[in-house]
Amino acid sequence: MRTDVIVVAAGRGQRAGEGPPKQFRTIGGEMVLRRTLARFAGNPAIRYVLPVIHADDAVPCATAMAGIARIAAPVTGGATRQASVRAGLEALAADPPDLVLIHDAARPFASDELIARAVAAAAEHGAAVPALALTDTVKIVDRDGFSASGPDRAQLRTVQTPQSFRYDLILEAHRAAAGIDHLTDDAAVAEAAGHRVATFPGEVSNVKLTTAEDFVRAEREAALALADIRTATGFDVHAFGEGDHVMLGGIAIPHGFGLSGHSDADVVLHALTDALLGTIGAADIGHHFPPSDPEWKGASSDRFLAHAASLVRAAGGRIAHLDATVICEAPKVGPHREAMRTKIAEIAEIPLARVSVKATTSERLGFTGRREGIAALASATVRLPWTD
Structure with a gap:
């Protein structure tokens, strides 16, 4: 099945501290966005990779894309992640894929095995997300700062990207969700349209770079990988x-x-x-x-x-x-x-x-x-x- 990837790279990454947006910072001497694009473009199951970027980021995006095959011309995103994803989906409509993976630019460590699971889950279920079981106990804390009983950990998962979908399903779901601003990921968009979303195993290493501390840890991991x-x-x-x-x-x-x-x-x-x-x-x-x-x-x-x-x-x-x-x-x-x-x-x-x-x-x-x-x-x- 023809599978394309939308890489969402329009955010400003303010929680990462001073400096350029986090997708244009480097880990191990290589730009985060370039690492992410190369991960997907180098996978034989993927047809095209489409970056969705901020209007001000054409130059650093071109640097990130240089020399990588199967990267589509970037499109400009919107004011929210949801708007950016929809812009990417609409850009694919002229030559639509069968399946689409939607991935955060700030997750540069997705493995080929994770990508394969995402493609297979979308083909089987139409909508699927990578998920990890919680290892820590989760508690509800009241207004006074005291711990109360928490939800059943066995039913809780943390959700990652790439989230994977049948293209026509998620495109229509995003069109229907236009104007709804409380949906935090594409799984929520699909669920709002009445679709059930399956899960498949995520990866602990598939971390999202959010804070300055995340970059310190990622640099350490990159150095260890080149031992x-x-x-x-x-x-x-x-x-x-x-x-x-x-x-x-x-x-x-x-x-x-x-x-x-x-x-x-x-x-x-x-x-x-x-x-x-x-x-x-x-x-x-x-x-x-x-x-x-x-x-x-x-x-x-x-x-x-x-x-x-x-x-x-x-x-x-x-x-x-x-x-x-x-x-x-x-x-x-x-x-x-x-x-x-x-x-x-x-x-x-x-x-x-x-x-x-x-x-x-x-x-x-x-x-x-x-x-x-x-x-x-x-x-x-x-x-x-x-x-x-």
Whole structure:
């Protein structure tokens, strides 16, 4: 059955404290909304994922969506969650799915197993929600702050998203509920229209990020999930040749000579590329970009580093730090250090604080001391999911 997902991302998240709306904050270096979109877009049972956003959030949403397949063009939500969901449902009407899952952007940890249960429950029942049994006792507290007897815990559940429905059922239910403002979730909308809503097992890990404390816990969990910390090194050297500048760290630096090489001979980016490839055991730069291949003649080395960084991300990893040391008598690296750091961070798609560039001479010893060329040493530290 054709199944689409509406990701509700129009809220302001004021309980999360100062900063941007919570769906545009990061966990483990990755935007919350991007994590959520990727979870569903990467599931083969899903046809399209539709973000519903605030009118002011087109730019950060585009960042979150970049490079993820099967994401529909976002639509603008309303003043309430209910209005936002209806906007998403109406947007799907031109090419309606059979089933629709409705999910909070601030729940970025839904598993493929949970998504499968949601799809199956909607197909079987027409309307269903993930639910968890309570583990704590619930009490009624009177106006004076004293505990009274509570409801029967065995009959109580906490409800999560994705909530799943037959598309035509929930669309008509939302249309019928227009103007009713006390319905807190889509299950309540379906129930108000007279439909019974089934439950299926939720997941404790499928938490909703609401407060600042939630983000602290999520960061801790993200770090634990990337427990395989690896460091590798890279080295490159190129001789001086004809030219009026050298490329170092993606920056053109004026000089009386150029650097000889098949590509643009950027020793810094080459060394960093090898270091990143080493962290995931992916051979070396020559394996991926053979100097015998005319395609890479004169090529900009930012393509090499970007490729290596993408391989780390494809392995589920996160780049923790990149460090490069340039070895030469001239040109002076210091005046260009910050521009190089900025460029490297941009290419690798990591924060500037995770990039270091240093320079030294060889005290006039060796080929660098004789001003015959430039060398670079690099190291890369990445965090990867632990595998045996």
